[in-house]
Amino acid sequence: MSLHITPLADPEPGTSSRRLAWLASAADGAPVGSAFLRLFTKEGQEHLAELEIAVHSVERRHGVGTRLLDTAVAAARTEGRRSLIAQAEQGSAADEFLAARGFRRVLSLTYARLALKDVDLTALVEQDRPGYELTEWDGTVPAELARSYADSRRAMDDMPMEGTDYGTVVWDVERVVAAADAVARRGDLLHTVAAVDTADGSIVGFSELVVPGDGLGDGQHYGTAVLPEHRGRGLARWMKATSVRRARERHPDLAGLLTDTADSNAPMLAVNAALGYVPTHKAVEYQLDL
Numbered sequence: 001m002s003l004h005i006t007p008l009a010d011p012e013p014g015t016s017s018r019r020l021a022w023l024a025s026a027a028d029g030a031p032v033g034s035a036f037l038r039l040f041t042k043e044g045q046e047h048l049a050e051l052e053i054a055v056h057s058v059e060r061r062h063g064v065g066t067r068l069l070d071t072a073v074a075a076a077r078t079e080g081r082r083s084l085i086a087q088a089e090q091g092s093a094a095d096e097f098l099a100a101r102g103f104r105r106v107l108s109l110t111y112a113r114l115a116l117k118d119v120d121l122t123a124l125v126e127q128d129r130p131g132y133e134l135t136e137w138d139g140t141v142p143a144e145l146a147r148s149y150a151d152s153r154r155a156m157d158d159m160p161m162e163g164t165d166y167g168t169v170v171w172d173v174e175r176v177v178a179a180a181d182a183v184a185r186r187g188d189l190l191h192t193v194a195a196v197d198t199a200d201g202s203i204v205g206f207s208e209l210v211v212p213g214d215g216l217g218d219g220q221h222y223g224t225a226v227l228p229e230h231r232g233r234g235l236a237r238w239m240k241a242t243s244v245r246r247a248r249e250r251h252p253d254l255a256g257l258l259t260d261t262a263d264s265n266a267p268m269l270a271v272n273a274a275l276g277y278v279p280t281h282k283a284v285e286y287q288l289d290l
Contacts, residue, residue, distance in 0.1 A: 002027040003064060005071055015178035016042040022071055024055075024064050032059040035068040039079055042175070044168035049076040051086040053094070065097055077290050083165040084290055090282035098286040106163035107285035108263040112277035113218065115256045116248055119276060124241040129195075129233060132204070134242055136193050140180040145203060146173045149194065152203040155225035160264040164285055187213040191250075193243045195226065195235045204230040207239035215251035221259040224268065237271045244275060 008021040017040045024033040033055035040048045051072050055064045076084050086103065088094035099105070141149045153171035183190040188210050195205040205226035211219040221243075226235045247254055259277060261268045 003032070003067055005067060014182065016040065016045075016175065020072075020075055022068060024068055026059075032056050033064040033068055035072045037072045037075055039076075039081070040167075042170060044170045045166070047080075047082045048165065048167055049079065049081040049084050051076075051084055053086070053097075060093060066101070069101060073288070073290070082290050084288040085164065085166075086286050086288075087283055088286065090284050095284055101288075103286035103288045104163075105284050106165075106287045107161060109260050109283040109285065110263055110269065110279050111258065111260045111281050111283060112272050112279045113256050113258050114244065114275060114277045116244075116254055119244065119248060121241040121245050121275065124237060124275070125245050127234070127238070129235060129238055131198055132230075132233070132235060132238075133196050133198055134193055134239065135196055135203075136191065136242075136246065138189065138191055139184055140177055141192065145194070146176060148201075148203040149192075149206065150176045152194070152206055152227060153225075155205060155227045156223060158228065159225065160262045162262065162264055162285075164287060165289075183210055189213060189215075190222075191243065191246060193239045193246070195230070195239055197230070205235045205239060207236070207243045209243045209247060209257070211247060211251055211254060216253055216255070218256045218258050219247055219251075219254055221257060224271070231267075236268065237274055240271060241275055 004025050006023045006025065008023055010019040010021055013019070017038050020037040020039065022035045023031055025031050033053065036052045038050040040046060053065055053068050073084065086098055088098055135145070150171050150173045153176070157168060180190055191209050191211070193207045194203045196202065197204050207224040208222035209219055210222055221240070224236055224240050244257060247257065259272060260283070261272060
């Protein structure tokens, strides 16, 4: 099959990454596939790139994916990256493709969904947590909480990543604000529930939920985490349950909520199960060492 690979420009680099892209077209100019290479740019992750490849179903097994992969790998090496990661649904064509081309499995994920119809988490939400209280906000964190919230993001530092060379995400107020702005620019709604230590007023945990701007379809949990020194008190379940109830109250036509969790993250899998989330499928994170 005669192929032409055209590099594309990404007009809007993000605050923590930039992207390279390519379009694969047949001899007649018809597009048959694409590839996106995300290059992380923030401190702690400059070694990392993330790959997405899509090939039209009728054009598979004709070398399109391989050409796009070779192009992206060469670009990642030119950019000085040492690790390239990509995700595929378990048992899919992409799963087989990556495994056959030198990628190794480094992380297994369980995706789950909570159908919001008739969900009642009142008992979990209203249960007392001595020494803690909840606070909430929409969009960007209030200025008076920004520093404490940015500091609390270290709760994600020991999130189970199994064999992934993911690096360390360094959060500061600028990055927190930029992440919220990115959600707003695409028209979605970000709501955050945070746990506060009443002894000193510091944020010790958080749960983020993003809902489509029209309040329809499914929302998506982004991150839920508690600082290590405050774990074992039920704060993650409390925050996530509160986030779910708030979504139901504010968006009565929202159908469900989605979440994904590493299979090695037993505590968060238990939280999801307690809230009624039902697994929908498995995914595999692959890594190619460059």
